[in-house]
Amino acid sequence: MLETGDSGRDLVSFALPESGGLVETSDPARPYVLLDADGAVVGPVDVYFAELQACGRPATTIRSYGMDLLRWWRFLSGWEVAWNRASRADARDFARWMAIAPKPVRVHWRRRARGDTSPLPVRRSSAGVPNAVTGRAAPGLTYSVRTRGHCETVLRSFYAFHLEEGTGPIINPFPAGRNRRRAPGSPSPSTSGGGQYRPTIPRRLPRRIPDARFNELFAALRHNRDRALLAFWASNGARAEELLTSLQRDALPGDQLLGVIRKGTKEYQQLPSSTDAFVWLRLYQEEARRSGVPQGPREKLWWTLRRPFRPLAYHAARAMLNRANALLGANWTLHDLRHTAAYRMARDPKLALTDVQWVLGHAHLTTTQIYLPAGREEVVEAVLAHHERQTRSARLPAVPAPGYRPESLNELFGTAW
Template sequence: MFEDSDHRVIEAIRLPLWGSVVASDGVVPWRLVDGLGEPVEPVEVFLRDFVAQGRSANSVRSYALALLRWWRFLVAVGVAWDRVSPAEVRDFVLWLGQATKPVAAARVGSRATVGQVNPVTRKRHLGDGYGPATVRHSNAVLRTFYEFWLERGEGPLVNPVVLARAGRGRAHAHHNPLEAFRPEGRLRYNPRLPKRKPRAMPDERWDALFAAMGRNRDRAILALGVSTGARAAELLGMRGADLDWGGQLVRVVRKGTRAEQWLPASPEAFVWLRLYLADVGGGVLGAGDPVWRTVYRRGGVHEPLNYEALRAVFRRANRRLGANWTMHDLRHTCAIRMVRDGRLSLRDAQTILGHAHLSTTQLYLEQDDEEVFARVREHLAARERPRPAPPAPAALGYDPADLAVLFGNPR
């Protein structure tokens, strides 16, 4: 196996259309099934334990999709899941680095912009390949999956997703039993992530995006997003009981911890929210009713607005503006506005954004390139301003020494 794996032709590997991830009504909301529609038993057991740890349905789906891609790779190279070695993980990472992501339909309008930098937002459009973040997430999923089976005494003898250690010593060889175990280094085949600075949306771009929204519902979502810094999934999960009209607060369920948190919103956001609710239901909203609903009725009712529908709202606005803004840009904008407001502390911003560590909030302290450029332009313009003409010489007949005593010694 080691000899064959060391000479695989990565470019020739083609993943089959094997299996799929399907929704389920059981305790595990998403399942990985094979080509016959039967659950893949190792993944089924792992996801059951994963759900028992309190993970969200979105996390379950994300892990299931990553394991589906891994299973398809194993089918292509002809290796069983419990017979893999670090060589298979290495080749899988190499394959991800040169493969093209499968798409449901051929690109039409976005074909010319794939991987290009948008001139309006200065953000790069999504490419056709798998980015470093996807590869790192895939490695993290696989390591967690095999750690689970190693704890049960099954699967391969060692975790195939190995760590990159500086030395050759055994992991935790000198561990103090009175102290907790610490991570022993990064994963060996993890690509490095490019450092990206969070950027605030300039005020004129924000005004243009807000004006491109055609409905009060969309304006209300944008106003809440930029004033609370909440994530898209957190806003879409709001119910009628999550609105405090008197205190102008909204309650969201945090993405990672699943903890409930009240966030202050701007008065303008509540104005647009009231206008939107008047459009869809006469302003009446029950405590358990979803706040965000579709504009058009299906079966006589407005369905809850999902993430794909919200993305469609941004796609329509971006086509008008020639931009590629996303809902997460509003969170970045809110964060940078807060950390640069002298009336708020960094701890205040951390609380509103829901960051577990202050170091995450400190990323927003870095200067935005646009602001640096503006200050440098002012500096260059000041250097190019015409200097005042020198004063006219004193009239003839006066002694310069006398003038120096009277007016000082001009240079």
């Protein structure tokens, strides 16, 4: 057995136990609960969830934090360590394990409903390979650096909360980042932006869909509902789940406004949208009315296409886009459409950046400014044009020195002179 580290743990062959789980409840005061291996609610996590809810965190954030805490709880269970007895060595081993461990393969819900718990085989040949159409790499076999960074932040915050409450260990096993060595000329030493075990996360530029690729994606859609959704996402910059909150009364074609509920603030906001989006929406609404979709100002705007009709959910919308991706061999995401709308608006010199900030719902203008630089496609096109100019310049004939008669040079070297 290969042992790694001072703790003597075999992190290479360690398998995370499938014990416990994160369960969604119908109680609005407790949207999610974490269960241990015996099926009991984990009290320390339950208190932490209550703190998050009191701080105004939505249920989606609580679920995201809960998945990280579940991973940590399973790791401690595998080594028979209590949560309040976790040491810095345990946190260090957890960070090392996440860097090398293969991601668990989930069982599709349809297979689970049939009683088949065997996961689908992983396509190792395509894992981490950039897509030929979009340039985005496919998900790798190990945890991404962003997942590891998010997990470290959540666990450090969890133990910091219990440290303040006096209900956890006296030392946070996930320490804050150490001071880095001062650079020459700097007035004071700089500190790391996160915890000591937080990996370095590379800066990721927004990925928009080029106009030609967007037209291909739009042409691959089969239904007017899907065309309307894509047109709205690419014109008003709403997040994917925000657009699905619209009611039938929220669409105002005469004013070219569509009302949505913002993800973070939960405020209602009317977003200006393109004329084409409302044209496709009208075509979809007429089809929906004839097919028997519930009608009314308080009814949802977006519905499934087959009976029994249900309001369109995020996962169903993502499946719609994935079907179009399969036809094109691409891997565009719904969030790429928001980036596309943001990039188009931010690059318009006649549109104020503060207006773009309001439409996108950004709290800080610096977030909107990331869409100002040219995208990858524009940079590649500009550099290729530069190379073409250099090639044409190299093909031009040299200028003869003064004093030579042009007719003599033409006689010797041809009319190119």
